[in-house]
Amino acid sequence: MRVLAAMSGGVDSAVAAARAVDAGHDVVGVHLALSRMPGTLRTGSRGCCTIEDSLDARRAAERLGIPFYVWDFSERFADDVVGDFIAEYAAGRTPNPCMRCNERIKFAAVLEKALALGFDAVATGHYAHIVTDAAGNRELHRASDEAKDQSYVLGVLTSEQLAHAMFPLGTTPSKAVVRAEAASRGLTVAQKPDSHDICFIPDGDTRGWLAERIEPQQGAIVDRSGETLGSHDGATSYTVGQRKGLGIGRPAPDGRPRFVLEVRPRTNEVVVGPREALAVRELAGARYSWAGLDPVASGVTTAEVDGGTSWFACDVQVRAHGEPVPARARLAAGSASAPELVVEMDAPLLGVAPGQTAVLYVGTRVVGQCTIDRTTSAVPVDAAAEPARAS
Template identity: 60%
Template sequence: MRVLAALSGGVDSAVAAARAVDAGHDVVGVHMALSRNRDEYRSGSRGCCSIEDSNDARRAADILGIPYYVWDLSGEFHDLVVKDFLSEYSQGRTPNPCVRCNEHIKFDTLLERASALGFDAVATGHYARIDIREDGIRELHRAADLAKDQSYVLAVMGPQKLAKAMFPLGEIATKSEVRAEAAARGLGVSNKPDSYDICFVADGDTKGFLERALGQEDGEIVDETGAKVGDHTGAYAYTVGQRKGLGIGRPAADGKPRYVTDVNTTTNTIVVGPETLLSVYELTGEDVVWLAPDVPATESTACTAQVRAHGDAVPATVQRVVDGEGRDRMMVSLIEPMRGVAAGQSLVVYQDTRVIAQATVAKRAL
């Protein structure tokens, strides 16, 4: 097969590309440039799109003996990921930009270009597994290394994109094995630290980034009774479940900590309350992506549900329904409560290690 290997400049993508070469595929490496102004992004190894990463990707391609190109996807990244991030926060929602990047850039724009150029698949260094059943159905599963599993952020890709994806690292037991393999192959990125945090927030100050982009707007912090307990300079800077940085001068009547329980950007009000108000038992998801055509979507199905990339999966049931306004929805009933779920988060449901579906949290109920 002709395989396009996405080279981020890290150890995972380099080893994934090497494994694709070993498998006998005709491999071409490509690095996605996500910003024309590199100063806007994290430097060194903290992000995934610095100028150092581009150079590391080129050196890896040279060692592997494969062609290498840099594609400028900065416009698409800004329009589809950064703007979405700002829009979601301005509405009081809590987005996951890595999910949007995987959806729109790595497995939409990249696959579209790869297909146009005649490639059969795109290989990445994500930690996830693809199992192909005898009936031809492709299943997305958690990686063998659960500590590095990235199936949560990949669930949004859907079955059509899954059909052209390759994850050569899915069966590897530990990250240390990947580093050892990279060292054995002579890849200079073998000891490079993992990337983390939001790559386009250059200084790591998400609140400051939002403030610069969205401006300040003074508002009130109120408790569950509606009584004012503090002030803020922008509701977008808060998320459900937040405890620190509230700036509330006086403690609650019972002396216990208070948490953000709601963000209302219409009134520019932050509501705080006791921890008990953070637990939810019902979740409604929109923009549904159903990855299991063999699982009846309209029947209540036992599953586990997850709302954070490395959060715990909670026992639940899932059902796909059409609401009274004709909108496609995913209803998840939790057997055990989840704490601090915010609208805008990615909701992924599993059967054992298999991803069944993904949606964006629209509503939550205590």
């Protein structure tokens, strides 16, 4: 099988490529150039896809004896990932750029080009596991090493993309095993630090980076009833769940700390309130997809009818390293009759914001995901149990 190994310059992708070679595949390595700043250097574990990373990837490919290329996806990355990130924050949402990169770059643009060039699969160093059922359908599952599991950020993959995806590290028991294997193979990246933070904001100052791209506009900080408590210099500097740096001059009547509950871009307001008001009992999103077959139609789970509505049981995870919580989900008519995926948690989740991704699991299997458009608070504003306003 002809396999395109996406080599980021890190230890995981290098070992994944090596295992693909060991499996007897015809492997070609490729590094994705995602930045138009060729002089960019990596700083410790911050950032990725830099000139240093491309050189590390090239050295690993040479050690493995496979052809190596650099593909320039900087323009598409700028539009589909960086541009999306800015637009989402400008709309008062909290995006996950890694989800967009996997969705639109690594498993859309790259896979599309790979298939056009005659490759059968794209291999990456993600920690996730693909299982093929008796009918030949491919399922995405959590990795054996739960601490390194990356199935969440792969929840955007469709059945067509899973059919051409390869994750050689999925059943590896730990990252230590991968590093030891890299060292034994003579790969210089064996002890290279893992990258973290947002790759296109390597200094980690997201607030400052956004301020240079979205003109700050002064607005009001209000409580849930609409009373003005203070002012802000730019709503994009605030995220749901934030406690520090609110800039409110007077304490809450009960003396307890306030948290950001909501960012309202239309009115340029930041809504604050008590910690318990961060609890969300329901979330929904119109941008949804199934990671493989429809979970009910394929028999992965069984729909139960409640009040005339079909629900299926699942677990939901809203952060890459968050804990999955029991829930139930259904498809429903959303705004303008567009369908949306609605998820109702058995117990409220704290600090869920529009723009985040909700990934659904049945056991270890990823069954689908949605980008969150709206949430419903578990704590009413008043005795009338008014739901939280959507951003």
